[in-house]
Every structure is written in structure tokens, then in C-alpha cells.
Amino acid sequence: MEQNEVFKKTEGGVDFRTVGWMRASVIFLKIIFATGVLSIPTAMYSLGAVGGSLSVVGWGLLTTYTAVIQGDYRNRHPSCHSIADMAGVLGGVVLREIVGVLFLIAYILCAGSGILGVSIALNALSTHAACTVWWSFIAFIVVSVTASVRKFHSIGWLTYVGFASIFAAVFIVVIAVTTRDRPAAAPQTGDYELGYYAIAHPTFISGITASATIFVSSSGTSAFLPVISEMRRPQDYRKALFTCMAFVQSTYLCFSLVVYRWCGQWVASPSIGSAGQTVKKVAYGIGLIGLIVSACLYLHVAAKYLFVRILRNTRHLQQDTVIHWGTWLGCTFGLGAISFILAEAIPIFNYLLALTGSICFAPIGIALPGFLWLSDFKHYRKGSVRQRVEFWSHWFLPLLGAFLCVGGTYGVVQLIIDAYADNQIGSAFSCADNSGST
Known part of the structure; x- marks a missing residue:
């Protein structure tokens, strides 16, 4: 097992x-x-409170299970550093390259959403004191520099600070929205429609886009795989996974239900801006570090994949050489620049996330884990009744992944087209305020 590990x-x-x-x-x-x-x-x-809650719980359980499949498969095949390596074991070079491209696109888009989030925070804190493109460029530089720390262990302390930062910021907003007579974005005089529904009746496009948005909130489990390669004991992966997902899913459900109950249709995107200008500035001030660390991790994951692909099986992978550092910094700043460009091209936070979920995470986070399980347990097809049921049940994962990929992409692209037509989205690289502060 140890001989086959990527990092010795x-x-x-x-x-x-x-x-x-x-x-x-x-x-x-x-x-x-x-x-x-x-x-x-x-x-x-x-989706409404009931549909939204079921979606949060359902997607959370599913992504936890597919994360178990991925981690177990990786530990049975320790030479796999990423989901692309697993695809290579499963289907050869062609599948490995296809999944590798999807993996890179996914985390470049996630890093782009992080850069967009940081630019929104800087605009909110400064009351749009500068062009949004400049704030995004500053975010790109800061995120790329922090992502350039080479080891997950070395950026581990940042994750503690970052998590505490974003958790405190969101908790402040959750408390603040319950103290207002009406949502901050709603008309402050006269009658208004809150837009809170226990049961909603969305169109296919809005429903599939909302579902893809909730799915992507816990679908980034393929980013866990490079971390396993840097664990002292990769066998402890399940303990880390279950600890993480139990906390994440319970927090998602509680926080989102409270914010939706008090803000309804007037919730901001990102939701941290939902409690008025003063609270928004306080929350973004506290949560800024957390937003930076999130984007840093997404960029680090993408860069580490590319770095290992380039230098694997060479002495430069674990030696402090010029080629080692040049490759590493080229990966972080090069992919960071692409993330910056995409963030400016699709400057609506939710749409960027939903597009990531449908195009990238549906194939690599649902469909591919299903095929990985079917490959390693193909003997179940002719086993006991229970084993045969398990085998055929796992075909649900590739089918669900294909549906979400096609349907979700169609829905998000249509909403983006409509948003441009309705002037909800400005032109690419626009200087306009993206925080709603002016």
C-alpha cells in the first residue's frame, strides 16, 4: 500500500x-x-420550505455516500491522487483526461465564485469605493498568493480561522434577520409579499436550478481525495468525512430555514447581505477571511491536481528545485487568472455555483462514483439476492448524474440568458456595484 502512495x-x-x-x-x-x-x-x-429541506437532506445524504465510495476506492487503489486517476483505472487514458478536465473546470469555477464573493465583500465594506473589476483583481492576487502554500497541512491553520470567520458572519446574519419587522430588501412602507411558502410550485427551470444550487453546496467531495494523499493515515478518511458532513448538513438546514422564513423572496445572493447595510458590513468584515480561505482551497485543489500531473514520477515532485517551484506557482497563478476571468464573465453568485454543479459535479460527484462502485463490486451481479439488489440499485447514480447534468445545465443557461435580457447582469468586466450597497 505504502509503495503505491503518490507522496512517499x-x-x-x-x-x-x-x-x-x-x-x-x-x-x-x-x-x-x-x-x-x-x-x-x-x-x-x-422550492419552498418543505421541498428545500428535503433537497438539503437528500443531497447531503447522497453526496456523503458518494464521498464514501470515492474514499474507499482511493484507499483500495492508493496510487490514485484525484478523481481523474480513478477514472483512469476505470476506463483508461481517455476517461482520465475527460474527468481531469471536468475536475479542473469545477474547481476553477468554484475558485471564481470565491473571488466573486470576496469582491462583493470588498464592495460592501467600502460602499463601492472602487470599480468592481479592481476589487476582483485584488481578490485574485490575495487568493492566488494564499493558495500557493504547497501543503494542505501548512494551510490547515487557515481553515480553522476561515471556518470560524464565515460561521460567525453567517450566525450574525441569521440572528439579525429575526430582529427586523420586515426584510431589508423589501419595501419599508406599505404592504408587501414576503414570499415564504411551505410548499412551492416552481417551473422546471427554476426548480432544477435551485436543486443544482443545493446539490453543489455539498458536492465538492472530489476535493477531499488529494487531501487523503497527504494524510498520515489515509485509513482515517471516514472519520474525517462523517465529522465534516454531520456538522455541515445540520448547519445548512438550520441556517437556511431561518433566513428563508424571515426573508422569503427578499433574501440576498449571497445571503450574508440579507439583514441590511449595517449588519451586512459587520458580517462581511468578519467573514472576509473565510471567503478568502474558501477560494484559496478551491484554487489549491485545482493547482495541486495539475502540479501532480505535470511532475509525477519525477524527482521535482518532492524536491525544492527551480522546476518544482516554477511549476507550482505557474499552476496557482495561471488557474487563478482563469477563475478571475470567469468570475467577471458570470457575475451572479448563485448562477455560477449552479452551473458548476450541473456541468461538472453531476458527472464526477454522482455518475462516476456509481461506476466506480459497480466496477469494484461487479461480482455482486451474480451473488446473493441482497448483493444483486445492491448492484442494480447503484445504477441509479449514473442515471441521476446524467439527468442533473443535462437538465441542470439547460435550466441554468436559460436563467443566465433571461438575466442578461432583463438587465439583471451587467456586461462582462463591469464596474457596477455587485453588493447592492449603492
Whole structure:
């Protein structure tokens, strides 16, 4: 097992195998927590409280299970550093490259959503004191620099600070919205429609987009796999996973239901801006570090994948050489620049996340884990009755992944087209305020 690990335990070079399971659980937590807690309340309006709650719980259980499949498969095949390596074991070079491209696109888009979130925070804190493109560029530089720390263990302390930061910010907003007579974005005089529904009746487009938004809030489990390769004991993966997901899903459900109940259709996107200008500035001031760390982790995951692909099986992978550092910094700043461009091209937070979920995470987070399980347990097809039921039940995962990929992409693209037509989205690289502060 140890011989097949990507990173070897070494004393003569860079030792990447230093992450314990507790630190791994916090890294996992920070990878998926920020985007979900900021986007789910908006999706609740489309699905209603009951539908939204069922969607949060259902997607949470499903993504936890597919994360178990991925982690177990990786530990049975320890030479796999990423989901693309697993695809290579499953279907050869062609499938590996297809999944590798999807993986890169997914986390470049996630890093873009993080950069967008940081630019919104800076606009809110400064009351739009500068062009939004400049705030986004500053966010790109800060995120790329922090993502350039080479080891997950070394950025582990940032995840503690980042998680505490974003949790405190969201908690402040959750409390603040319950103290207002009416939502901050609603008309402050006269009658108004809250837009809170226990049962909603969305169109297919709004429903599938809301569902994709909730799905993506916990679907980034493929980012856990590179962390396993840097754990001291990869066998402790399940402990870190269950600790993370239990906290994340319960927090998602509680926070999003409270914000939706008090804000209804007037919830902001991201939801951290839902309690008025003063609270928004306080929350963004506290949560800014958390937003930066989230984008940093997404970019680090994408860059680490590309870095390992380029230098794998060479001495430069774990030696402090010019090629080692040049490749690493080229990966972080190069992918960071692409994330910055995409963030400016699709400047609506929820749409960027939903597009990521439908195009990328549906295939690699649902469909591919199903095929991985079917490959390793193909003998179940002719086993006992229970084994045969398990085998055929797992075909549901590829079918669900295909449906969400096609249907979700169609829905999100149509909403983006409508948003441009209705002038909800300005032109690409627009200087307009994206925080609603002016």
C-alpha cells in the first residue's frame, strides 16, 4: 500500500504526508461550507420550505455516500491522487483526461465564485469605493498568493480561522434577520409579499436550478481525495468525512430555514447581505477571511491536481528545485487568472455555483462514483439476492448524474440568458456595484 502512495514518507525532500484526521475534517469542512450556507436560502424560495429541506437532506445524504465510495476506492487503489486517476483505472487514458478536465473546470469555477464573493465583500465594506473589476483583481492576487502554500497541512491553520470567520458572519446574519419587522430588501412602507411558502410550485427551470444550487453546496467531495494523499493515515478518511458532513448538513438546514422564513423572496445572493447595510458590513468584515480561505482551497485543489500531473514520477515532485517551484506557482497563478476571468464573465453568485454543479459535479460527484462502485463490486451481479439488489440499485447514480447534468445545465443557461435580457447582469468586466450597497 505504502509503495503505491503518490507522496512517499521522506526525510530528504518535502514530506507532504503530515495531515491528521482532525485537521483533515476541518479542511473538508472549509472546502464545502462557505458556498452552501451563502446560496441555499435563495434556492429555498424556488422550492419552498418543505421541498428545500428535503433537497438539503437528500443531497447531503447522497453526496456523503458518494464521498464514501470515492474514499474507499482511493484507499483500495492508493496510487490514485484525484478523481481523474480513478477514472483512469476505470476506463483508461481517455476517461482520465475527460474527468481531469471536468475536475479542473469545477474547481476553477468554484475558485471564481470565491473571488466573486470576496469582491462583493470588498464592495460592501467600502460602499463601492472602487470599480468592481479592481476589487476582483485584488481578490485574485490575495487568493492566488494564499493558495500557493504547497501543503494542505501548512494551510490547515487557515481553515480553522476561515471556518470560524464565515460561521460567525453567517450566525450574525441569521440572528439579525429575526430582529427586523420586515426584510431589508423589501419595501419599508406599505404592504408587501414576503414570499415564504411551505410548499412551492416552481417551473422546471427554476426548480432544477435551485436543486443544482443545493446539490453543489455539498458536492465538492472530489476535493477531499488529494487531501487523503497527504494524510498520515489515509485509513482515517471516514472519520474525517462523517465529522465534516454531520456538522455541515445540520448547519445548512438550520441556517437556511431561518433566513428563508424571515426573508422569503427578499433574501440576498449571497445571503450574508440579507439583514441590511449595517449588519451586512459587520458580517462581511468578519467573514472576509473565510471567503478568502474558501477560494484559496478551491484554487489549491485545482493547482495541486495539475502540479501532480505535470511532475509525477519525477524527482521535482518532492524536491525544492527551480522546476518544482516554477511549476507550482505557474499552476496557482495561471488557474487563478482563469477563475478571475470567469468570475467577471458570470457575475451572479448563485448562477455560477449552479452551473458548476450541473456541468461538472453531476458527472464526477454522482455518475462516476456509481461506476466506480459497480466496477469494484461487479461480482455482486451474480451473488446473493441482497448483493444483486445492491448492484442494480447503484445504477441509479449514473442515471441521476446524467439527468442533473443535462437538465441542470439547460435550466441554468436559460436563467443566465433571461438575466442578461432583463438587465439583471451587467456586461462582462463591469464596474457596477455587485453588493447592492449603492
